[in-house]
Amino acid sequence: MSRPPGAPPSPTRRKKPATRLAPALRLEALRAGLRGEAFDLTVSEGETVTAYGTDEAALSGLLDLIAGFSPPMGGRVLVQETDVTSRPAGQRSIVLISTRDPLFPHLDTRSNIVFALRAQGQSLAEADAGAGRMMSLLGLDGLGNLSPQDLNPEQTFRAMLARALVTAPTILLLDNPYGGLDIHAGRRIASLLSKLSRARNLSVLQSVTRKEDALRAGGQIALFNEEALLQCGTAAELYDRPSDVGVATLFGEANALTGQVLDIADDVARVQLACGGIVEALASDDTLQEGHACLVCVRPDRISPFFGSQSLGLDDEEAPPVRGALTDSVHLGDHIRMRVRCPDGTEIELRRPPLQAQKLPRAGAAVQLAWPAGHATAFPLRADLY
Numbered sequence: 001m002s003r004p005p006g007a008p009p010s011p012t013r014r015k016k017p018a019t020r021l022a023p024a025l026r027l028e029a030l031r032a033g034l035r036g037e038a039f040d041l042t043v044s045e046g047e048t049v050t051a052y053g054t055d056e057a058a059l060s061g062l063l064d065l066i067a068g069f070s071p072p073m074g075g076r077v078l079v080q081e082t083d084v085t086s087r088p089a090g091q092r093s094i095v096l097i098s099t100r101d102p103l104f105p106h107l108d109t110r111s112n113i114v115f116a117l118r119a120q121g122q123s124l125a126e127a128d129a130g131a132g133r134m135m136s137l138l139g140l141d142g143l144g145n146l147s148p149q150d151l152n153p154e155q156t157f158r159a160m161l162a163r164a165l166v167t168a169p170t171i172l173l174l175d176n177p178y179g180g181l182d183i184h185a186g187r188r189i190a191s192l193l194s195k196l197s198r199a200r201n202l203s204v205l206q207s208v209t210r211k212e213d214a215l216r217a218g219g220q221i222a223l224f225n226e227e228a229l230l231q232c233g234t235a236a237e238l239y240d241r242p243s244d245v246g247v248a249t250l251f252g253e254a255n256a257l258t259g260q261v262l263d264i265a266d267d268v269a270r271v272q273l274a275c276g277g278i279v280e281a282l283a284s285d286d287t288l289q290e291g292h293a294c295l296v297c298v299r300p301d302r303i304s305p306f307f308g309s310q311s312l313g314l315d316d317e318e319a320p321p322v323r324g325a326l327t328d329s330v331h332l333g334d335h336i337r338m339r340v341r342c343p344d345g346t347e348i349e350l351r352r353p354p355l356q357a358q359k360l361p362r363a364g365a366a367v368q369l370a371w372p373a374g375h376a377t378a379f380p381l382r383a384d385l386y
Contacts, residue, residue: 021045023081024203025066025094025171030075032062036227038075043171048197048204049232052214053224054250056176059207060098062227063173066205067096079170095164098175103148103159110135110144113163120167134166138192154185158192165200174206178213190216211251223251239299244284245379248297255303255348257296258381264290269378271296275346277322280373284380293381302375303350305338306368307361322369324348329360336360340367 021044029038043049053059064070066077068089076085077092084092103112110131117127135141138158143151151159157177164172177193178186190213196202208214214221215235222232230250231243242248249256259271262278269283271294281296288294307326324340327347335351342348348369361367 021047024079025205026078026081027066028076028078030065030077031073031227032058032065033073033227036229039229041222041229041232043203043205045203046197046201047219048193048202048206048217049220049222050214050217051205051207051222051224052209052211052251053207053226054209055224055226056179056207056209058226059209059224060100060175062224063096063098063175063205063207066171067094067173068092069096093170094173095167095169095171096173096175097157097160097164097177099180100175103156103163105148108145108147109140109151109159112148112159113166116163116167130166131162134162138162138165153180153182154189157181157189165196165202170203172202172204174204176207176209178208178210186213187216194218221251223247225250242297242377245295245297248299248377248379252297252299253349254297254299257298257346257348259294259296259378261288261290261292261294261378264288268373269294271378273322275322275324275342275344275348276320277369278319279322279371279376281376281378282374284377288378288380294378295381296376296378298371298376300337300349300351301335302371303348304370305340305350305352306370307365322348324367324369326361326363326365326367328363331360340369 023042024045024047025043027039027041029040031038041049051059051062061070065072068087072085076083078084079093103109104115107115113131113134114127117130118124122130135144138161140155140158140162143155148156148159177189181189193204197204206217219234220232221235221238223230223238225246231238231247238247238251242252245256248254257273257275259273262270262272264283267283268280269288270278270280272278273296279296281298322342324342327339327341329336329338331354336354338350338352340348340350350369
């Protein structure tokens with residue numbers, strides 16, 4: 001509707017600033033062990049952060065440390081900005097669910113959940129009522145009289161989750177929650193945890209050893225190499241903007257190709273690869289300079305192969321392509337995995353989507369490889385990477 005003549009101007013609407021969630025759990029300069037450097041990590045209220053790594057023991061040790069079952073080598077653990085580092089387990093408002101702390105075998109399922117409330121001082125009637133409500137919420141109706149030995153793995157996890165949540169902790173720690181579940185049960189539990197997080201504003205830190213579990217959880221992923229935190233960010237950030245070679249290779253499964261920087265312009269490095277060919281990649285930081293040795297990290301799904309006499313449209317004298325021979329190709333359903341061996345013996349893995357009626361080239365076929373500069377990252381070659 002137009003403004004009538006003489007009417008005062010409409011007030012300018014201002015966008016409300018984005019609300020910053022308060023931290024529920026904050027790890028400050030924490031050292032989880034002798035092999036790890038100090039790191040910071042924050043879980044905001046209602047947020048789920050997934051700690052992903054291949055060393056299950058290291059991740060379990062980190063959660064034990066946060067829960068208070070073992071001391072850190074340094075740093076602080078804060079819950080809602082209160083330092084709980086010196087508090088014993090059970091007095092931090094943190095609950096850890098782990099197969100190392102199973103249900104009590106001498107109690108039935110309902111009694112296991114009642115016990116948690118009785119330990120908080122509730123009467124038997126209050127604890128029994130609270131246990132019943134939590135069991136209904138987690139789909140455990142009709143299973144209260146069963147012993148833990150009679151539950152399947154999914155029911156066991158639901159019962160352990162009920163025992164933990166019934167005490168209304170501030171922080172919920174999950175130690176590899178999908179490890180003992182089949183793929184279908186794992187998906188149901190992931191969906192359940194997502195719904196509970198939204199409905200109850202849960203703050204969760206979970207550890208997983210399978211990348212698909214970390215991706216399914218969504219949100220922030222904290223990537224660990226043993227006790228060292230490499231990078232924390234969304235899946236897109238870890239894939240497309242890895243902070244170092246470790247992140248690119250561990251999370252993105254990238255090929256790491258050695259080379260020398262020829263020049264850098266507009267944050268794009270032109271690199272002569274040791275395996276042959278000149279390629280372009282994003283310079284990781286300002287420390288990468290012309291003449292430096294480097295590692296070009298490029299994910300298998302970002303590489304395009306060109307077989308036979310197909311031309312890349314490049315001037316081979318100024319920018320010779322990466323060349324090699326196909327060693328094998330395997331159809332894996334949702335993608336085709338190929339391996340290419342360069343003249344110097346370097347092997348490069350690539351993955352391409354399967355196309356209808358696509359004929360796979362035979363082993364030994366000549367191939368040229370290419371990728372856009374924005375799909376690769378060049379990192380300085382440190383001494384510890386030789």
